[in-house]
Amino acid sequence: MSYETRLFINGEYCNSSSGETVAIYNPTDESLVTDKVQVASEADIDRAVDAAKAAYPAWRQLAGHKRAKCMNKLADLLEANAEKLAKLESIAMGQPITVAKRMVLGPAALWRYYAGYAGKVAGESYPPDEDGYYKLVQYEPFGVCAGICAWNGSHTLAAWKMAPAMATGNVFILKSSEKSPLGLAAYGEYIKEAGFPPGVINIVAGAGPVGAMLASHMQISKIAFTGSAPSGRAVQQAATKSNMKKVTLELGGKSPALIFEDADMTNAVFHTADGFLRNSGQVCVASSRVLVQESIAQEYVKKVKEAYENAAKVMGDPAKAETAFGPLADKKQFDRVMGFLKDGKAEGVEVLTGGDRLGDKGTFVQPTVLLNPSLTSKVYTDEIFGPVISVRTFKDEDDAIKLANNTTYGLGSTIYTSDMARALRVAGKVESGTVAINSSWAGSPQTPFGGYKQSGYGRESGIEGLKNYMQPKTIHINMNLKK
Known part of the structure; x- marks a missing residue:
């Protein structure tokens, strides 16, 4: 070529x-x-x-x-x-x-x-x-x-x-x-x-x-x-x-995904897994901070673990039509993401699945789920720009909004709930330039894109x-x- x-x-x-x-x-x-x-x-x-x-x-x-x-x-x-x-x-x-x-x-x-x-x-x-x-x-x-x-x-x-x-x-x-x-x-x-x-x-x-x-x-x-x-x-x-x-x-962004207890679980898992992993997580608006209501956290964690393990099976040669997720952009980006994972493990952050290199060549990183990093951990606060999400829980709507806004970024956010009144109420309080409800972010020529804060x-x-x-x-x- x-x-x-x-x-x-x-x-x-x-x-x-x-x-x-x-x-x-x-x-x-x-x-x-x-x-x-x-x-x-x-x-x-x-x-x-x-x-x-x-x-x-x-x-x-x-x-x-x-x-x-x-x-x-x-x-x-x-x-x-x-x-x-x-x-x-x-x-x-x-x-x-x-x-x-x-x-x-x-x-x-x-x-x-x-x-x-x-x-x-x-x-x-x-x-x-x-x-x-x-x-x-x-x-x-x-x-x-x-x-x-x-x-x-x-x-x-x-x-x-x-x-x-x-x-x-x-x-x-x-x-x-x-x-x-x-x-x-x-x-x-x-x-x-x-x-x-x-x-x-x-x-x-x-x-x-x-x-x-x-x-x-x-x-x-x-x-x-x-x-x-x-x-x-x-x-x-x-x-x-x-x-x-x-x-x-x-x-950049460090966008939150808020999953309420009345959310369609299958849909929420799909969009925080396959939806997030588009471009191997190298999307500025991707929701890498997943916040789940306590009452459904156990079920979500079980299902998202399975989804990320399945995602690893369709990560490979980007030239093949059956490949869903490819490598990171280059060695520099690979080293950056692996550095975040190394530091997170050193802090004691629990790795639910992934957390390492995939294969023995190329710049592939396993789709990774981290559990309960501290609010000050770099894996939680900084933009990793790779196939890595952090999962934490919240008690109620006010707690969810507080956690969602606890960031220097404000590019995007996603909300999963069956209650449209709550969805719109929370969307109005989340500090971000874009909000997706019951979906990962998808652009449109008709709507503006950009962020709040930094x-x-x-x-x-x-x-x-x-x-x-x-x-x-x-x-x-x-x-x-x-x-």
């Missing part, structure tokens, strides 16, 4: 001006995939910004239906090439091929959703009252925008960032993650075929230093970042110290995602002048 490894700038593929490259290893067996992925230099970023600036005036003025045509065509091409893009994602970061394909098709729907808004962003007007001024509010694009993607859902994150920017007339520079750059690197040919003018979308690759170049660039007006909280703080600081560019941050600010997806790429301008017209 061939891999596109070059940068895509001003409508053409090109090598890095510095010659720096990064290697990608298949996490299934840690074999080398390619060592030719081009890392953008500062000169390359400047060139991408210059290309975007040059393309901006014409793209901004282009009729909305023509921008929408490009966007819809790109969605068509993503769907037509979903198999290829899924394989590229799978070989780079271990996502099972069946999951990876869904993670391409979903973003195609996002592109179409935002294409529907192109040319339809209306302003506001207010007639003169006693002040004699006619008042207009119009919404304008920022110009050159940038996005930094995490490695666990490249295509979704790219669509969340680029599609609303395109619909509102902005131009874009997207940085893929150094762990999973191959799928997004392939976009160049689709961008050209879809009819986007040169410079409107540019794709670059590299690690943190490249992201820092984007965050600190004086000619970039807006940046959206998805990743860890420490990296998000660095992006925010760089943006502030440079030109005070607008920032959207989607950071899970970031700003929203992606939905109408709120569109607003992040527009700035209001107020115009007052004095109607009192006499002829």
Whole structure:
């Protein structure tokens, strides 16, 4: 299988001006995939910004239906090439091929959703009252925008960032993650075929230093970042110290799952097992803190143990259709997760099942259930980003809410109960940007995604995602002048 490894700038593929490259290893067996992925230099970023600036005036003025045509065509091409893009994602970061394909098709729907808004962003007007001024509010694009993607859902994150920017007339520079750059690197040919003018979308690759170049660039007006909280703080600081560019941050999570005694047990177990283990737990919104009401805890623990043991049996080669769960993204992520498990065991945390490496090669970690870690244990407070949940009990609704909110994060939460009044009551009190009732989290193009507290600010997806790429301008017209 061939891999596109070059940068895509001003409508053409090109090598890095510095010659720096990064290697990608298949996490299934840690074999080398390619060592030719081009890392953008500062000169390359400047060139991408210059290309975007040059393309901006014409793209901004282009009729909305023509921008929408490009966007819809790109969605068509993503769907037509979903198999290829899924394989590229799978070989780079271990996502099972069946999951990876869904993670391409979903973003195609996002592109179409935002294409529907192109040319339809209306302003506001207010007639003169006693002040004699006619008042207009119009919404304008920022110009050159940038996005930094995490490695666990490249295509979704790219669509969340680029599609609303395109619909509102902005131009874009997207940085893929150094762990999973191959799928997004392939976009160049689709961008050209879809009819986007040169410079409107540019794709670059590299690690943190490249992201820092984007965050600190004086000619970039807006940046959206998805990743860890420490990296998000660095992006925010760089943006502030440079030109005070607008920032959207989607950071980590340590989301709670609240299982009440009247919950459908089979459903709750499924979603806190198979639902949580999607992408091997490498999902920022995944509910890794499971809180179960005392009266049903024994039954839940028994069933979730069985579910995690069964999950281990369908964890394997992500290239196979029968594989449900794959390896962690790379050796670094594997070592991080194993470090958490080692520390938890040293603290005396009970391992109900799992807790070790799966197999003798690759970066597979057994699906793991930890019981009753202390409220201060790192396995309970910190984002592990692997196939590991912690289970604790609660007494009543107030206790459940208190435990759920006892975190510095606030990205997501899930609630399992047959009482819809209670479900909505608890949903209103849980401090998180998203709430799923009787399900693990599932996104929609129509609804916003983002977090409270240290899970970031700003929203992606939905109408709120569109607003992040527009700035209001107020115009007052004095109607009192006499002829």
